[in-house]
Amino acid sequence: MEETTLTIPPAVSPxxxxxxxxxxxxxxxxxxxxxSIMLIAMPDIFRGVKLNPLAAGNSFYLLWMILGFLIxxxxxxxxxxxxxxMYGRVKMYNLGFVIYTMSSLVLTVDPLTGQSxxxxxxxxxxxxxxxxxxxxxxxxxxxTDAFPSNQRGLAxxxxxxxxxxxxxxxxxxxxxxxxxxxxxVFLVSVPFGLLGTIWSYINLKELGERHRAKIDWAGNLTFGxxxxxxxxxxxxxxxxxxxxxMGWTSLxxxxxxxxxxxxxxxxxxxxxxxxxxxxxxxxxKIKAFTxxxxxxxxxxxxxxGLMFMxxxxxxxxxxxxxxxxxxxxxxxxxxxxxxxxxGFLIAGPLSGYLSDQFGARYLATGGMLxxxxxxxxxxxxPVNFAYWGFATILLAFGISMGAFASPNRAAVMNSxxxxxxxxxxxxxxxxxxxxxxxxxxxxFTLMIIGLSTTLSxxxxxxxxxxxxxxxxxxxxxxxxxxxxxxxxxxxxNPIRSLVGARVLAHLxxxxxxxxxxxxxxxxxxxxxxxxxxxxAFIFGVxxxxxxxxxxxxxxxxxxxxxxEVRSGEHPxxxxxxxxxxxxxxx
Numbered sequence: 001m002e003e004t005t006l007t008i009p010p011a012v013s014p015x016x017x018x019x020x021x022x023x024x025x026x027x028x029x030x031x032x033x034x035x036s037i038m039l040i041a042m043p044d045i046f047r048g049v050k051l052n053p054l055a056a057g058n059s060f061y062l063l064w065m066i067l068g069f070l071i072x073x074x075x076x077x078x079x080x081x082x083x084x085x086m087y088g089r090v091k092m093y094n095l096g097f098v099i100y101t102m103s104s105l106v107l108t109v110d111p112l113t114g115q116s117x118x119x120x121x122x123x124x125x126x127x128x129x130x131x132x133x134x135x136x137x138x139x140x141x142x143x144t145d146a147f148p149s150n151q152r153g154l155a156x157x158x159x160x161x162x163x164x165x166x167x168x169x170x171x172x173x174x175x176x177x178x179x180x181x182x183x184x185v186f187l188v189s190v191p192f193g194l195l196g197t198i199w200s201y202i203n204l205k206e207l208g209e210r211h212r213a214k215i216d217w218a219g220n221l222t223f224g225x226x227x228x229x230x231x232x233x234x235x236x237x238x239x240x241x242x243x244x245x246m247g248w249t250s251l252x253x254x255x256x257x258x259x260x261x262x263x264x265x266x267x268x269x270x271x272x273x274x275x276x277x278x279x280x281x282x283x284x285k286i287k288a289f290t291x292x293x294x295x296x297x298x299x300x301x302x303x304x305g306l307m308f309m310x311x312x313x314x315x316x317x318x319x320x321x322x323x324x325x326x327x328x329x330x331x332x333x334x335x336x337x338x339x340x341x342x343g344f345l346i347a348g349p350l351s352g353y354l355s356d357q358f359g360a361r362y363l364a365t366g367g368m369l370x371x372x373x374x375x376x377x378x379x380x381x382p383v384n385f386a387y388w389g390f391a392t393i394l395l396a397f398g399i400s401m402g403a404f405a406s407p408n409r410a411a412v413m414n415s416x417x418x419x420x421x422x423x424x425x426x427x428x429x430x431x432x433x434x435x436x437x438x439x440x441x442x443x444f445t446l447m448i449i450g451l452s453t454t455l456s457x458x459x460x461x462x463x464x465x466x467x468x469x470x471x472x473x474x475x476x477x478x479x480x481x482x483x484x485x486x487x488x489x490x491x492x493n494p495i496r497s498l499v500g501a502r503v504l505a506h507l508x509x510x511x512x513x514x515x516x517x518x519x520x521x522x523x524x525x526x527x528x529x530x531x532x533x534x535x536a537f538i539f540g541v542x543x544x545x546x547x548x549x550x551x552x553x554x555x556x557x558x559x560x561x562x563x564e565v566r567s568g569e570h571p572x573x574x575x576x577x578x579x580x581x582x583x584x585x586x
Contacts, residue, residue, distance in 0.1 A: 019203055020146040021155050024139040025162045026196050027097060030189060031132035032166030033173060034104075035069055038125075039311065040171045040330040041178030041185045042066075043490050048182035049110065049117035054487060054497055061118040062486065063235050067437060068122055071231045072129030073136065074433035075224050081137035081426020082216075082278050089138040089145070089422050090204045096134020097200055101193030103128035107186035124186075136163070136429050141421035144413045145207040150356050156413055157352015157406025161344050164405055167307070168334075168341040175331030219278040222267035227434065229260030234441035238448065240480035245452045246445060280423045288415035291554035292360070292408050293428050298547035299368065299404060300435025302375075302540045305443025309536055310337060310394075312447075312489050313383075317522040317529060321384055325518070326493040339391045343398020348406045355407035361554055364411070367404030368548035371397055372541045379537045383526045404551070411554060443536045444482070450532020451481035455525065459484075462524050463499070467511040472503055484525070495521050 038045065042065065046053050053062040084092040107124040110117055140156060147155045177184040233256035241247030271277040284290045314333040315326075324332055351363050374397035381390060409428075416424040460477030464470055476498050487494035496504070496516045504512050514520050 016205070017146040017151075017155070020142060021158060023196065023200050023204065024093075024135075024143055025159050026192065027093070027135040027200070028139050028159055028163040029166045029169075030100065030192055030196065031073075031135045032163045033170040034128060034132060034189060035073070036167040036170035036307070037174040037177075037185055038065055039174060039307075040334050041174035041182065043327075043330060043492070044178035044182040045121070045185065046118075046490075049121070050113040051115060051118050053490060054483065054492065058115070058118075059239060059486075061115065061122065062490075063239070064122045065118070065125065067231070067235050067440070069125045069129040069132070070433060070437055071228065071235075072126050073133040074231065074430055074437065075227045076130060076133040077137040077429045077433060078223065078423065078426040079220050079278055080134050081141065081422040081424075081429070084138040084141060084422035084426075085419065086215075088206050089141050090200070090206050092134055092422075093138040093142060094197065094200050094204070096131045096138070097193060097197040098131070099134060100128060100131025101190060101197055103131055104186050104189035104193055108183050108190065110183075136433075137426040138422060140409065140413055140425040140429070142204070142207075144416075144421050144425075145418075149414055152414055153352040153354075153356035153360075153407060153410035154349060155352070156410040157355070158349050160405050160409040161348025161352075161402055164401065165341050165344045165348075168337060168344070171307075171311075171334035171337065172331075175334045179331060214276050216271075216274055216276055216278040218270045219267060219274065222263050222270060223279065226260045226263030226267055227430075229256045229263065231260075231434065231437050233257035233260060234437055237441055238444040238482060240482060245448055245480045245482070248445070278423070279427065280420050283416065283420060283424050283427070286415050288411055288554050289424060291550050292364075292412035292415070293431055295364065295368070295404075295408055295547045295551040295554075296412070296428055297431040297435045298543050298550060299371075299401070299408075300432045301439045301442070302371065302543040302547065303401060304436035304439030305441075305536065306439075306540065307337075308440060308489070309443055309447065309533060312485055313529070313533070315489060316485070316494075317383055317526055318385070320518040321522045323518055330490075336387070336391075337394060339395040340398040343395045343400075344402040344405075345398075347399040347402025351403045352406035352410060355410050359556060360407035360411035361552060361556065363407040364404045364551040364554075365548050367400045367402070367407075368544050368551055370400030370403065372544040372548070374400060375537050375540045375544065379534055383530050384522075404547075408551065442539065444485070446535040446539055447485070447529075447532035448481045450535050451485075451525075451528045453528070453531065455481050455484070455528040458524060458528060462520075463515075466515050466520075467507045468499060468503060468515075472499070493521070 042053070042062075045065075051058060051061065053059070080092055080096075103124055107121060107128065110120045110124070112120050139159060143155050143159055144152060173188070174185055177188060233253050236250075236256070237246060237248045237253050239247050241250035241253070244250075247253045267279070268281070271279045271281050284293075311333050314336055315329040319329040319332055319336075320326060347367075351367070355363055374393050377393045377396075381393070412428050413421065413425060456477045460473050463473035463476060468476075479498070484494050484498075487497050493516055499515065504516065507515070
């Protein structure tokens with residue numbers, strides 16, 4: 001049985017809630033900046049540890065530096081939210097700041113090089129992901145405890161938009177700092193993390209209820225193992241295997257996915273039978289929570305892989321065609337995507353404020369519809385577009401996602417009973433984080449399928465025409481498309497990397513200049529890339545339209561206001577007939 005700890009909340013000043021908002025927003029911003037800060041800085045980091053990520057056998061380090069942080073934070077966030085409900089949300093949040101800051105410092109002082117240096121960074125990133133999971137899992141619940149229901153939309157909107165914007169801010173920050181010194185990519189988190197740690201320990205207070213319970217070890221184990229296996233399977237599914245362009249049919253990937261899904265099914269069975277489950281399945285009886293969480297997941301699937309597609313589009317094609325060297329493309333790709341971040345920042349707080357007055361249904365649904373329309377306009381752009389049109393679409397997409405994210409998050413948290421805010425918020429965050437990994441796998445898969453149809457022939461023919469020996473050209477043409485995508489993504493000149501200095505040295509000056517120039521590779525890849533891009537964007541449109549339907553199904557504005565339940569009981573849930581239809585809180 002659960003032991004409910006009913007304490008008198010400490011006296012706090014009217015300004016306390018704004019202190020909470022500022023601190024938790026900094027915490028979430030730091031966590032999400034680090035989810036993407038390595039993407040643009042990756043070439044500088046690999047040069048710093050003296051490792052070529054494109055060399056045979058090194059794809060492991062590339063993939064885990066990108067996705068390890070996301071996988072760990074996705075797996076742990078539910079458990080850590082549940083621990084916050086049990087032992088104190090502020091206590092768990094503060095611990096997260098400590099782990100995050102120490103991990104950032106360990107990453108900064110990496111003394112090794114080569115594969116050992118890369119492995120040090122991967123392990124450090126995993127621990128950094130643990131700290132980020134503590135912060136993300138408990139921040140929304142701490143905010144919900146501190147703010148009255150008629151102001152939570154604004155507060156959670158600011159917090160959530162800062163989190164989503166952090167993933168885009170990280171792109172630019174990583175590019176700027178990596179160009180100065182790769183260690184600065186990690187060092188920048190240390191002073192801010194130290195400030196946040198001291199600040200939160202001194203000022204934050206436990207206002208929420210605590211419900212002591214036994215830790216659900218079976219649930220934690222099966223959920224963690226199942227989700228990790230599924231995410232690893234997705235990660236390696238986009239890697240070539242057994243002579244195929246992707247590894248979806250390889251035995252290891254099939255086993256990872258199969259065993260992972262079976263373990264998650266076992267987890268669901270365990271959770272329905274234990275007295276004190278980690279994953280509060282009865283919360284899905286709350287219509288507003290279920291609809292909002294489904295919409296969160298689908299929005300994440302539609303948005304997560306888009307960032308990678310846009311980066312590859314800019315770095316591999318658009319920027320080189322406009323005279324930028326491949327070494328400069330990572331930083332400029334982040335800069336050119338600023339309208340997306342600007343859109344989030346404009347719409348997030350405003351839509352959160354409006355949702356406090358009118359509810360989440362119209363704003364969140366409209367946001368998903370607007371994002372789907374933005375995908376359609378992206379499909380209509382030529383590969384070598386005019387930037388003002390591209391920037392306008394990105395701004396519209398950012399505004400649409402901001403209009404969805406803040407009201408949706410507030411509606412989800414408002415729907416939860418006070419005792420389950422940590423667990424429910426963690427469940428919602430897990431769906432959002434795992435959707436990112438799934439989205440990357442789906443978008444890359446659709447892109448690679450599109451590239452596979454024509455890239456090999458186009459690449460082989462183009463190299464032979466420029467004097468590359470037939471055997472070498474055929475070998476390069478037979479390489480999996482993901483190798484070329486990774487090269488463009490990392491800011492390498494793919495042709496220079498693939499052909500090699502020895503072959504290039506034997507070509508005529510004219511052919512050599514053409515092959516390694518700014519325009520050869522972009523012109524070569526444009527048609528196959530656009531084919532794959534359309535498939536990925538069509539998928540994005542479909543997912544966002546389904547997310548809009550899920551968001552609309554949440555019903556009218558609903559704020560949980562039931563009497564406190566006794567230990568061992570599940571909260572009563574409202575039926576659709578009991579939900580108010582006039583937009584006022586019950």
